């Protein structure tokens with residue numbers, strides 16, 4: 001069995017009547033890092049909350065490692081760890097007590113050695129006797145992660161783990177997520193930071209207005225949807241683009257010093273060779289040339305805006 | 313590894329968390345009822361009680377002890393249990409309990425169990441305080457403990473319901489202040505129902521609190537306003553009604569889940 005989580009026809013309509021999830025079908029593979037991308041209000045947290053048992057689904061089913069999340073919620077939930085989007089904490093509890101609490105709550109026998117390892121991994125060991133209210137926001141987020149890991153879950157949900165986190169902690173967290181993945185944990189994260197998905201994920205899902213509009217291997221996604229940009233640095237500035245170049249989507253910038261050509265990297269004929277020939281014919285010399293792959297961010301924006309055109 | 317049928321670790325985690333929360337404020341929690349009890353004794357026990365003579369063959373000071381314990385027990389049980397579940401709802405930490413492999417029965421057991429533990433301790437502390445003012449003889453000590461535990465559990469369940477249904481701190485106070493305290497005062501906390509005019513006695517028997525106080529008083533003095541079996545049945549009925557409401561709340565996910 002290669003899928004660890006199977007979501008079938010899952011829908012959610014809140015009491016307000018808002019359809020937060022149109023039927024969602026998604027399978028998460030064992031051991032992968034799956035990034036769920038989507039704008040504010042897309043339904044990411046709703047989806048995660050249903051899987052974790054915090055929100056009741058309107059219809060559909062979710063099976064986690066062979067256990068239905070409703071019929072067999074005990075076994076399903078023991079497999080799942082959740083780091084929620086919002087920071088909440090029991091102000092007066094100590095780090096150690098709150099992590100020990102989480103482990104017990106999930107039905108696991110005490111294991112101080114394991115909890116020590118988790119806290120050390122997250123650089124929280126020195127803070128173990130500190131009250132949560134005395135910790136900084138970043139530290140609190142680490143505590144939330146430690147709580148989620150305290151019962152040794154096989155599936156870990158990270159709902160916007162890098163919100164309000166500085167660069168260093170983000171790097172630490174990415175490293176931790178990779179270590180977890182290497183130890184066999186499946187990770188599903190939501191994020192607004194495209195570079196996070198780009199850097200971390202094996203697969204990417206894009207959700208918008210409750211609809212999963214795309215699920216793809218990251219690499220395939222980048223190359224399939226990726227557009228490239230050719231940049232030509234001219235020897236002498238042009239006042240305007242000459243008539244003879246009308247066949248290409250070009251833009252002149254830097255005071256006429258640079259020409260940008262936007263093209264589909266996967267097209268059989270990218271038009272690059274012809275463009276260069278034409279420039280030669282027109283006697284427009286250039287000093288430098290380079291191409292750039294469009295980032296996930298560009299892909300994402302174009303998808304969510306629903307346009308077929310990748311760039312304005 | 314497959315999940316156990318009963319998540320004992322989970323229940324213990326919540327129970328322990330709740331008890332340690334109570335222990336953090338143990339002195340405030342105990343000081344208020346102790347001082348209140350002492351004041352009641354100064355006013356009712358000594359100042360008024362000395363002119364009252366005996367009620368049902370018991371000195372007035374001793375007579376009011378069970379009612380006094382109930383008075384504090386009712387409100388404290390309701391408030392503590394209400395707060396215990398309201399607070400995580402308020403701060404958002406409830407997400408963890410909702411996403412954990414604990415059943416609703418286990419959640420109730422842990423939260424209500426912890427609140428009831430505090431109530432029982434509180435009841436015993438008030439009893440100890442009272443014994444400094446009047447000599448107290450308990451006719452049926454085991455029955456006394458049993459009633460104390462049952463009534464604490466019942467009112468904690470009641471409080472748990474209020475905590476779940478409350479959207480702010482004021483709502484949590486309404487029922488204890490506006491309903492329970494008046495019913496307790498009118499329910500024979502400080503007098504025997506037989507001291508009322510016959511018409512009012514009939515009215516009094518519609519007050520459920522009468523049966524609770526009467527039962528608890530029976531464990532002290534061997535007699536109450538109603539037969540002890542009636543009290544026991546009434547207390548159990550109240551207990552199971554609360555239990556039923558809690559079960560309904562969880563089955564429908566009312567106010568805990570979206």
Ligand SMILES: Nc1ncnc2c1ncn2[C@@H]1O[C@H](COP(=O)(O)OP(=O)(O)OP(=O)(O)O)[C@@H](O)[C@H]1O
Pocket residue numbers: 014015016018020038039040041042043044045046047085570
């Ligand atoms: N309890 C609720 N009652 C009613 N509507 C809700 C509730 N929670 C969320 N919603 C709505 O459901 C939609 C999806 O919300 P959700 O929190 O799942 O989005 P999200 O993708 O996580 O957004 P963000 O990136 O801002 O965290 C939004 O329109 C939101 O307003």
Ligand SMILES: [Mg+2]
Pocket residue numbers: 044045046085159
């Ligand atoms: Mg969200």
